[in-house]
Amino acid sequence: MKIVVTVKLVPDTNAAKRIDPATKRLVRTGLETVLNPFDEYAIEAALQLKEKLAGDSAVTVFSMAPESGKETIRKALAMGADDAVMLSDAGLEGSDVWATSYAMAQALKSVGFDLLICGGLADDGNTGGVPGALTEYLGVPAITNVRKIEEAANGKIKAQRETDSGYQVVNGPLPALITVTMAVGEPRYASLKGIMGAKKKPIKMVSLADLGLDRAVGTDGAKTEVLDVSAPKARQKARVVEAADGAAGAQAIFDFLRERKLI
Amino acid sequence: MQHAVVFVEQKSGQTRKVTFELASEARRIADALGGKAHAVVLGPGAGAVAEQLKSYPIDFIHITEDPDVDKFLLDPAIDYLEAVVKSVGPSLVLVPNTMLGRDVAGRVAARLECGLNSDITEIHVESGKTIGVGPKLQGSTTVASGFKSSDYGVVTVRPNAFDAQKGGAGAQVLNLEKPAGKTYAVEIENEVEEASGELGLEEAAVVVSGGRGLGGPEPFTTLLKPLADALGGAVGASRAAADAGWVPYSLQIGQTGKVVSPQLYIAVGISGAIQHKVGMQTAGTIIAVNRDAGVPIGEFADLLVVGDLFQILPQLTKMVEGAKTHA
Numbered sequence: 001m002k003i004v005v006t007v008k009l010v011p012d013t014n015a016a017k018r019i020d021p022a023t024k025r026l027v028r029t030g031l032e033t034v035l036n037p038f039d040e041y042a043i044e045a046a047l048q049l050k051e052k053l054a055g056d057s058a059v060t061v062f063s064m065a066p067e068s069g070k071e072t073i074r075k076a077l078a079m080g081a082d083d084a085v086m087l088s089d090a091g092l093e094g095s096d097v098w099a100t101s102y103a104m105a106q107a108l109k110s111v112g113f114d115l116l117i118c119g120g121l122a123d124d125g126n127t128g129g130v131p132g133a134l135t136e137y138l139g140v141p142a143i144t145n146v147r148k149i150e151e152a153a154n155g156k157i158k159a160q161r162e163t164d165s166g167y168q169v170v171n172g173p174l175p176a177l178i179t180v181t182m183a184v185g186e187p188r189y190a191s192l193k194g195i196m197g198a199k200k201k202p203i204k205m206v207s208l209a210d211l212g213l214d215r216a217v218g219t220d221g222a223k224t225e226v227l228d229v230s231a232p233k234a235r236q237k238a239r240v241v242e243a244a245d246g247a248a249g250a251q252a253i254f255d256f257l258r259e260r261k262l263i
Numbered sequence: 264m265q266h267a268v269v270f271v272e273q274k275s276g277q278t279r280k281v282t283f284e285l286a287s288e289a290r291r292i293a294d295a296l297g298g299k300a301h302a303v304v305l306g307p308g309a310g311a312v313a314e315q316l317k318s319y320p321i322d323f324i325h326i327t328e329d330p331d332v333d334k335f336l337l338d339p340a341i342d343y344l345e346a347v348v349k350s351v352g353p354s355l356v357l358v359p360n361t362m363l364g365r366d367v368a369g370r371v372a373a374r375l376e377c378g379l380n381s382d383i384t385e386i387h388v389e390s391g392k393t394i395g396v397g398p399k400l401q402g403s404t405t406v407a408s409g410f411k412s413s414d415y416g417v418v419t420v421r422p423n424a425f426d427a428q429k430g431g432a433g434a435q436v437l438n439l440e441k442p443a444g445k446t447y448a449v450e451i452e453n454e455v456e457e458a459s460g461e462l463g464l465e466e467a468a469v470v471v472s473g474g475r476g477l478g479g480p481e482p483f484t485t486l487l488k489p490l491a492d493a494l495g496g497a498v499g500a501s502r503a504a505a506d507a508g509w510v511p512y513s514l515q516i517g518q519t520g521k522v523v524s525p526q527l528y529i530a531v532g533i534s535g536a537i538q539h540k541v542g543m544q545t546a547g548t549i550i551a552v553n554r555d556a557g558v559p560i561g562e563f564a565d566l567l568v569v570g571d572l573f574q575i576l577p578q579l580t581k582m583v584e585g586a587k588t589h590a
Binding site: 011013014017019026037038097101120121127128132133134135136143144145158161163167168169170171172173176181182183186223224225226227228229230231232236237239241243244245246247248249250251252253254256257260262 | 361369
């Protein structure tokens with residue numbers, strides 16, 4: 001089974017971020033990028049499936065990212081993925097959900113897959129729109145919010161998918177796209193052996209010229225545009241009350257709720 | 264001119280509060296754009312939801328009770344929604360930023376070949392164009408985005424961002440025709456309800472959340488739930504609590520969990536690391552209870568009470584209950 005996992009590189013949560021006022025885009029220079037936390041769960045799900053299937057399954061990591069992200073991609077390889085494909089081109093800069101999904105879909109068609117696994121959300125843009133758009137442009141069935149792959153073999157997939165109030169058991173054909181939730185299991189740490197081995201694993205670079213797209217991507221192809229960026233309303237430091245006992249603590253909160261007309 | 268079309272999330276006749284928030288916002292946007300306000304309600308129970316929606320200022324409600332919507336995963340719903348939007352014409356499609364809404368939005372935007380503007384908390388109409396404003400980059404930046412030269416646009420809207428306001432003369436309900444020539448591949452075999460506690464967490468006006476400081480699963484039911492009930496709210500949790508298995512992941516609030524914007528957020532035994540902050544920093548009022556005065560949540564909460572949560576919570580719950588009975 002050929003399993004492909006899409007991975008986004010995102011700025012480290014704890015890093016200070018700056019938006020370039022001219023381009024209105026995130027200044028990525030000097031900003032440490034990490035694997036999108038949601039995508040680490042997708043990698044974990046792929047590795048679990050590969051282990052379960054044994055045989056000749058392989059996990060390929062696919063990422064649309066600048067070439068400078070190669071070292072971060074190696075972290076996914078160190079976790080246990082077999083190889084990687086990076087769609088990397090200056091012409092992709094400024095792509096929105098539409099342009100990203102369109103370009104990724106064309107590249108993924110040539111990579112080929114039986115099962116495509118995506119994280120549910122990206123940590124930076126927080127759109128969660130790419131997997132859905134990929135579903136459409138790839139023309140494959142999709143199962144979203146998977147918490148457990150019960151079976152994936154012989155052209156069929158059976159999975160449990162999370163809902164707001166529980167889960168559903170769903171059946172579909174392969175090839176398919178799935179998105180996974182955190183319930184698939186904590187992403188594994190790379191072993192020392194894995195880290196050493198990742199250095200030798202192939203990372204294939206793909207550019208826009210290789211895809212021969214018939215539509216514009218990047219800033220020109222984007223269907224949304226950033227008009228303004230600003231700092232969010234900053235919250236102030238808390239009023240601190242040291243509660244001598246439970247009654248004093250409860251009273252302090254109760255008075256505050258009254259003050260704010262919340263009760 | 265553009266219209267506004269609301270995708271309504273519903274199941275067996277039950278819908279979410281965000282439906283009415285979007286209906287009210289759709290009216291405002293449609294008026295500003297010179298169009299009509301539409302709602303799309305799909306699947307068994309759609310008629311009952313349409314009845315509720317009639318109290319809100321919508322012009323048309325498109326419904327179908329087609330059982331395929333519940334039988335097959337998402338595909339029939341996407342087909343219906345695409346068909347409605349294309350028949351309505353140029354429009355802004357409003358989708359709740361929920362688990363289901365996010366799945367719907369990306370696919371419909373692709374079908375319409377249009378832009379997607381996500382997790383929006385404000386919508387402005389300027390010179391006939393819609394601009395969506397929302398937090399990005401883990402809440403560190405507020406971004407305003409517009410749509411470039413397209414007839415259509417899709418926005419996902421954060422629950423609790425807009426007020427639901429009744430009004431209007433009662434919408435006209437239209438029955439949808441089943442899109443022809445479609446076959447569906449992903450079938451829902453069965454559905455299991457595990458917990459009802461998390462229903463509406465993203466929309467609750469009050470969230471009482473617990474973290475590592477609770478020390479185990481029991482205080483979630485013995486301490487947090489009674490307080491949440493007294494305040495008319497829902498129970499949430501930090502990642503530490505979910506990772507420890509004390510609560511299901513569906514209750515987790517934060518970077519890798521749910522994002523909530525309640526009027527009141529009470530964080531109990533939660534330190535408030537950036538991973539948690541991302542999920543709740545847009546709450547109206549934030550109150551923290553922690554035994555450590557130096558916790559990061561003190562940097563952005565409105566009130567930090569330093570003390571023993573096991574002593575404070577039961578007394579607070581009693582006081583809130585008392586206030587309610589005397590109100």
